[in-house]
Amino acid sequence: MNAPLTPPLDAAGLAEAFQVFARASEELTQAYGGLQQQVGVLTERLDLLLEALPAGVVVLDNHGRVEQINKAASAMLGSALVGSDWQPFAARMLVASDTPGEWELASAEAECRVSISETALDRSGGRIVLLHDVTEAWRMRRAAARNERLAAMGEMVAGLAHQLRTPLASALLYTGHLANTQLAATQRADVAGRAVERLRHLERLIQDMLIFARGEALGREAFGICELIAELRHTIEPVAARGGVVFDTDCAAGTEQVFGNRKEIAAALTNLLENALQVLGEGGRVLLAADLDGEAVRFRVRDDGRGIEPAMQDRLFEPFFTTRADGTGLGLAIARGVARAHGGDIALWSEPGVGSEFTFSLPLIVQNEVARTEELAA
Template identity: 60%
Template sequence: MSLPATDDRLDARQLAEAFRQFSEASEALTGAYAGLQTQVGQLTERLSVLMGALPAGVVVLDRDGFVVQANRAVEAMFGQALAGVEWAHFSAARLAATDTPGEWQFETAGETRRVTRVDAALESGDGRIVLLNDVTDAHRMRLAVERNERLAAMGEMVAGLAHQLRTPLAAALLYTATLVQQEMGPADRERIGNRAIERLRHLEKLIRDMLLFARGETLGREPFSICELVAELTQTLEPLARAKGLDLASACTCGDTRVVGDRKAIAGALTNLLENAVQALDGGGVIRFDAALDGPLARFRVADSGRGIDPALQSRLFEPFFTTRPDGTGLGLAIARGVARAHGGDIGIQSEPGHGTTFTLTLAMGA
């Protein structure tokens, strides 16, 4: 049994209408796609212009870590095209960490340049963007400012320094002049000779500290164990503390963690803090020396149970040549702060009269 002709005409009309609607939708989609392509082309062109104009280096990586795009600035930095380069291998070979956290250095055209580096993942998860900003000139200016500040401080204190040099020198001259007296017995001669040597050593230390402060920089960099340094300094200072009847205890919770820096300079800064604590205490006093990790920092603390330090003096303790001891050079704490800051950290004090003093020295782990 066949369907009526009217049904065939109805189906044909519906099919034609459906085809017309499909054609209109297809044309609309084609137009929209063409519009999107135009917008993408414009955005791509603007992005290319922007990347070319940026003074900072821009590197775009795919999900496998290969460079898919790099602007002129970053290729000028390294003196080569970077497209297709495996970035992890390239950056490990060319970029070296510096003593300042977040800053890297590399050699190019016979000079050393410094950059800051920021890595950011794309929201799509298909890669990353690396931004490199050249801070070489800013670093040089910072070093110059720090050196000028040190030289200015030395200039302001030159009169006081001359007095400090004159006092031990005059004492040494007096003692040595006494040694030529023929009637002096062997025991007195030895006693006077030891005093002359003591004053000359003090003079030597004063000059050495002055040179360290003027230089204000670390000379070597090596990885070393935090806990091994704590144990070594404790062993060195323990006889001195025991001779004064003091209790010196240490602790380190850093495990096998190592920090990179000038081990000798850091040890000298911590030794200065420990010696100050020993000199500030009387028999029966307690000194606690500990080290721990504090986020990106290694934190050293030297706490004593002494008389504490007056708040009016605390703000001046780190001034060059300021000292409260007759035999002090006034440079130890200034040098210690310089060492800490050269390693991306700092030094601070907490003290209250009658409740002891705590010095905290920090170093950047990524230095």
Template identity: 60%
Template sequence: MSATGDPARSAAPLDAAQLAEAFALFSRASEELSTAYNALQAQVGQLTERLSVLMGALPAGVLVVDRAGGVVQANRAAESLLGGGLAGQPWATLAARMEASGTPGEFLITARGEVRRLALSESELESGAERILLVHDVTDTHRMRLTAERNERLAAMGEMVAGLAHQLRTPLAAALLYTGNLRQPELDPAQRAMVADRALERLRYLERLIRDMLLFARGDSAGRQRFAVCELLAELAHTLEPVARARKVAFTADCACAAAELVGDRKALGGALTNLLENGIQACEAGGTLRCEAVLVGTADAGIGTSAVRFSVRDSGRGIAPELQERLFEPFFTTRAEGTGLGLAIARGVARAHGGDITLRSTPGQGAEFSLTVPLAAGAPSGGQEHP
């Protein structure tokens, strides 16, 4: 028989060796994959445990909301603020319990018989499958902020005591003088009536000054209600139009806010706008014009983080010098002999108490425009809608 033999028989042992080696490689790879998987599972377990501890330790409420708007996870702080058993509930149901506070991003909710103020923020995961909602209890912070603002006002009033004493002394001395003249028997009825009218005029000025002082000291708004912007503007126009007509000033009012609503102290906001309108009437000469309008502005225009209503009061008066414009909002600063100097300070305080502010634009000889901006009334956060 030939030494070379059958080629197929000589190749068989080589194939078996290769197969054994392949099985050995596969076995080692499988063991390495199994070891790596076990290590990964251990890391996932550690991360899950750490996340659970972190969620439980966070003072802020954390809720995870899925694409359908359902709460899939909530930490202890969230359940403390919004109630237990949050997982599985629609977020829209929870959001419906919140009321607008008048401050952008903050809402009111009644928990355990107490009204709490909550700040809400939202972040969406990159996958878009879930969103994370953070709920902060800012009740104490809000109270501290109000206390700090009140202390600032009281400190400002303390610094103004000397000036206030002077402002009270002058009209009071005039009222005393006129009242003393009423005792003179030689005055005829017409002179006596004139003296009495002047005394009453000085006393009314004192009353107005004291009223404005109290408004400035109290500062923020007392009550809150929901009301239509256009209704408020129509009411102001009805009140101020006769005053403007008496001074021969053409007054117009226009509301472009449709059905927009505000939440706040309607009386305080109306008073602040009335002050701006009365100042505009006083600034106009006979034959001048005064225009008041309300328009909706977006986030960038409002500058206060939400949609807002901007009330603009524009007059055709003499305008205001640049060096006086910033001082106009200082308490007791006035350019009018009969002004108390508190009207604009009160108006700015009311605007800021509602989350807004007042700005002024004026060029000497070209009139002035005051703009009072207030955030729109927001309902409960709309986090429950479905995402596409």
């Protein structure tokens, strides 16, 4: 049995239907207009918020082009950035600094450092790049490090006077003997040698003082960690062999690199190695090793000597504190200064009768920043 057919609408029904449709269309139009007004208000507020933010904001579309840039970002990067490709621009303008996660602006007239973070826009496929100006924080860190060095130098003035007076008095005494015409040639040569040795001690002390006072590592470059280990092996191995000490090296850092003053870092590690050799007798062992610890490299200098008493461990890094008669007491203080100037530090583990281990840590600045630069330029 067929279903009954729907009766056709008469003219009155059609008119009523059109009136209902017209009212619904008007309500939808009003609702859409209200939504547009709300969107306009929100957009205006968002624009005001972006302009008021102290951080730089760069909005990228799904092709990596700059859609929008706020006032703070314009001040950092320039206002003609909208519509350009972000990655080539960032690779050209952002230069890796000596601090992980911080970048220098190549176009800035004055020193300017920024940190960068990115957030993906899931639906549009774009990204928001935030640039935080950390210049003042960096300057404060640098000033604090300088003030710390100045404070340490103030504390060492009295010790410096004593350290200089003793070898100087000895040198004056020996050179005074040279005026004695009754001295035999062999005695004169012996006195002259002693005077020269004391003067060289003075020269070494003054040189260490200048390095400690400067504090900052200048002339930085990228160099391989294992390359430095190999270089130090060639330098130290003959010295260890003459003293009957077994010297080993081990590098588990692969091709990783650091960024810093190679000469000063090598000198700091050499100082740690020479200290280890001096406390060992024949048959002792010294190990120089390097391994990775997260985003840092650890250079470890370990010996199986007599160890260091706990009461003495806290004083080892004090300027002019030394347990050797011919020591300046600045070697470990300088080594710690070099490590801190590169964003790292030195730690000590020691147990009497077992041995000691100094850990010289540096951040893997180059590895992180090169990877970041390559990502920006991709």
